[in-house]
Amino acid sequence: MADILARMTQITADYDDQTALDAIDLDLPEGKVIAFCGPNGSGKSTALRVLRGLHRPSAGAASVAGRPLTDWEPRALAREIAMLSQSPEAPDEMSVADLAMMGRFSHRSRFSAPSAADHATVERALKATGMTTLADRALGHLSGGQLQRAWIAMTLAQDSPRIFLDEPTNHLDIAHALEVLDLVVRLNRSEHRSFVLVLHDLNLAMRYADEVVLFRQGRIAAQGPTEAVMTSETIGSVFEIDCDVVTVASGERFIMSRSRAKP
């Protein structure tokens, strides 16, 4: 059991009165970089939110880190799993450092000021995201890419062994997207943190994920090691496109879509 990050059993969840997850079973292993992929509205973000306890399923059971989701006290769960949602919001006047300190909520004591450990963790998170020099800048004065990195800094400052990121490369140009995903892999390899990412870009998923879960219409179409799941047949049927998976000289594999959607 200890090697299971999260487990969903017959989970059904509705979103805006539509079935977003349809009685799915899913086991996620610990210690890996896992990508949730699939068409828009296929249920991948809802699955992530259910696992973090942010969305109440209408049926089924979920457990994380070996305990049923309903048994967790909010702060204790936050110390186990951090999550960055798709479009987080904070006041424009808040500084980057203040935002990162928000990530320390589950660790801080009620009455005292932030501890030395809080400050050290925030500094590490700012450094890892390249935001140290912008620490005192107000969020309203950041570019889209800087803002996204500020949010990732907040998520890292939570210092949880498991981190969920819902489309972390949103608003990022290719260089910054690669930087964020390199950071994910580095934290996974050197600090043994588990990551679950919702990724739209299949090529990024193929390059960075150890495992992929493919969602389609609220069900799981395929799950397993990236190379096994990301084949032209599976991707073609999930996204309803014609595509090839090509291997370049370095051994890396890429998806090339061939034409527009099937009739």
Next chain:
Amino acid sequence: MMRLRTVSRLGLLTAAVVAGFVTSLALGSSLIPPGRVLAALFGEGARMDEVIVWTLRLPRVLLAILAGAALALAGALLQRVTRNPMAAPSILGITDGAALGVVSFLWVFSDEANRLTVSIHWQPLAAAIGAFGFALIAGGLTLADPRGRGPLRLILYGIALAALAKAAVTLVMIIGPVYRAGQALTWLTGTIGAAHWGDVAVVAAGLAVAAPVLAWLNLPLRQLALDPQTAAATGLPVGRTQIVLLAISVALTALAVSQVGAVGFVGLIAPHAARLVIGAFAPGYLVATALIGSLLVLGADTLARLIAAPLELPAGAITALIGAPLFLTLLIRRQGTHG
């Protein structure tokens, strides 16, 4: 750790409240110089000075300070909970709800001889019932709105409900017994004139209960600046925190309004001023908000006594003179950024 800048600014605000306190005690139909005010306060003054300061002026001045702090805190809490800089007790209909509670109370529980048939100490409870009732209706309408729960919707429902409560208050005063109308009217527009030591004690007790709770909830209150999903992901029990803070906000409003009347806009102005003076996320933000609220109501009440002496203006009219333009500014600026 509080920065030196924050500490010094809080010190300046405290000094301003103390200066306002002494000045307000000095001013009135007979001017008592500050030196004699201080002497009277410490029991070293002339007999006449002591009577004027202790019996006539001190309860009123203290009530203004305490009620100002309560209204300002109520506004700061509302703004955080709703994540809306335009939220304030008077704008969401809570102040007028409390007013309706009090006027109804005066109407129902008076006899022909213009005497209350029950103890006046029930008046804060009547205010609380009105305040909570209107807060629940505004919140319920916003939550049930099929077109989304946007912050602007809450404001619109609040303004509509405030208008409704005001109309109901007027109606009660017209169809109610005439002998209560005059008393209700002066109370309504917010006049602290008839302050007694008992009123001071009631508001002081309420603040004494709220202060440690707010200190305990200081971090969760900050965390509410994030959107609900993100706040929950950092470990905050969002719904529970919002409900507790809303209840404190409405209770503080009801308490203040039941004692000083419908002094509006303090809960809007004070948090914004505190944001400018020390910053919304600096430690000490709530303390600064409370101090500014005290200054505001104290200043308004002192002006209300002096401008047209011996007539007294309602203090609420003076706070509205500052508050209404601020609200319009916020509304215009918001539309500029959020289309």
